[in-house]
């Protein structure tokens with residue numbers, strides 16, 4: 001995989017003092033401040049070098065990756081820890097409930113009249129202490145195990161979702177908002193982490209504790225236990241049901257309202273220029289006060305609900321105890337119940353309410369976790385719209401013949417952008433696509449390397465339908481230079497090697513010379529090891545283009561698809577880029593989406609695309625002779641002084 005060599009082990013490239021580099025080249029400073037440099041260097045020296053992971057990526061998910069996402073299936077990968085955790089939960093619920101029983105024994109057999117025994121009291125006391133200590137240790141072990149379990153499971157899930165993102169097709173990322181996808185990776189996964197770490201084990205622990213206590217209550221005294229179940233439990237249950245509904249309502253309310261707050265905030269921040277220019281600050285604050293106020297109200301509501309539920313359950317417990325004191329006291333007087341048993345009963349009763357309260361509170365976490373799982377499952381089950389056939393073959397080394405055969409395509413199939421297009425590009429031929437904006441030039445290019453599949457018709461490479469070959473073998477032979485080349489945070493070297501991580505330094509030097517990047521590299525303080533900032537913001541548009549061309553040259557594709565930058569370049573950079581293009585195109589088939597007619601004029605053939613199809617095709621001189629659409633465009637261009645409209649405006 002490309003990431004393994006080129007980027008994975010990138011630590012070394014960042015250590016060389018980018019601060020110095022930036023200031024020397026007058027680039028905006030984005031490195032490690034001097035005062036922090038010593039610390040950072042020490043950290044880098046101590047950090048283990050990350051080995052490139054041994055990892056294979058296939059477009060088609062393997063059987064394990066296709067498994068349906070459920071909580072049990074995620075947990076079951078770590079069965080050993082699940083089993084250990086469960087045993088610990090059982091042990092804890094038993095150990096922590098032994099106290100009242102020991103108290104009962106100590107009272108009845110060590111303190112009751114006629115049964116005085118210091119030995120029994122001492123043994124009970126020591127045992128009490130020992131079991132409580134053991135219980136605490138078991139709780140610690142259980143927290144460790146579930147913590148580990150949760151972080152492993154979340155790690156797997158994050159990688160699974162990320163891998164799925166790598167498989168999905170372009171249309172998915174166009175339709176889904178990046179913010180929504182980010183929230184799948186952050187809040188949804190965090191909800192789940194919460195659930196696994198605390199939710200599930202607490203649910204099991206409290207549920208089990210309730211069962212143990214109920215059993216003990218009945219074992220201690222059936223009559224008293226029956227009174228408890230008949231009188232107190234129904235009231236508590238009804239009340240808990242109310243709380244559950246009320247708090248869920250509060251949760252939904254505050255979730256919706258915080259979303260509004262965030263939406264308003266991000267809109268105001270992104271649009272700050274428009275806001276300031278139109279003097280909307282006051283209106284903006286008023287508006288933000290509204291949404292923040294609504295969020296505060298939702299929180300107040302949740303606060304009120306909690307303030308009622310907590311004390312009220314304690315109240316119900318106390319009333320119940322009062323009642324049972326009456327009934328139990330009578331029974332003691334009538335010798336139907338020992339004093340120790342009554343005290344033990346009371347101690348257990350206290351512990352009976354806590355789990356109910358905790359269970360109700362955990363229920364919300366459980367619900368949130370569940371809806372997160374559902375959302376993540378939907379995401380994982382979204383198939384890539386451009387997928388490999390199960391029996392896709394590897395495309396061998398190609399000559400570079402590209403054929404569009406009766407191709408029709410619409411991003412929305414009901415609304416065709418291209419209609420029945422036929423076009424053949426011979427090996428080594430460069431073809432320029434020209435035509436008005438929105439005519440479908442980029443769309444044609446996107447079909448060639450299968451960013452999308454045609455709605456009808458076929459796209460062939462060397463006579464092979466691109467749908468029948470693996471995406472990797474296809475795309476490794478088709479190079480794309482986008483209009484706005486994307487640079488990743490890292491050194492120039494790493495960015496150049498992007499398409500071919502195994503390229504040698506000699507290859508790199510050649511690429512730099514061929515596209516005419518040498519001047520820039522020599523100007524940079526650390527040459528190829530200079531850090532370019534994310535998205536290449538510290539380079540000029542022309543330099544970014546050259547980098548992208550060098551990147552494509554290094555990858556040595558048989559077919560090159562180049563979306564020419566529309567942004568204006570100064571004449572000097574333009575000359576450099578045109579020279580670079582000439583070298584890059586030597587012997588390669590190419591599609592040039594030409595925004596400048598100088599580029600179109602250099603191509604072997606020009607294809608004029610308009611109204612969803614090819615309207616003219618021929619060599620530049622032929623088309624000029626014919627006096628059709630291209631000739632008209634050319635004349636208009638000459639009349640404007642041979643410069644492009646875009647540049648004129650700039």
Ligand code: ADP
Pocket residue numbers: 174411412417435436437438439440441442443444
């Ligand atoms: P050109 O490259 O010739 O300027 P494009 O091929 O980019 O034109 O676009 C052709 C048409 O398809 C345009 O009408 C454009 O609005 C539409 N289009 C482009 N990309 C998408 C997309 N991702 N989803 C929907 N419509 C699109």
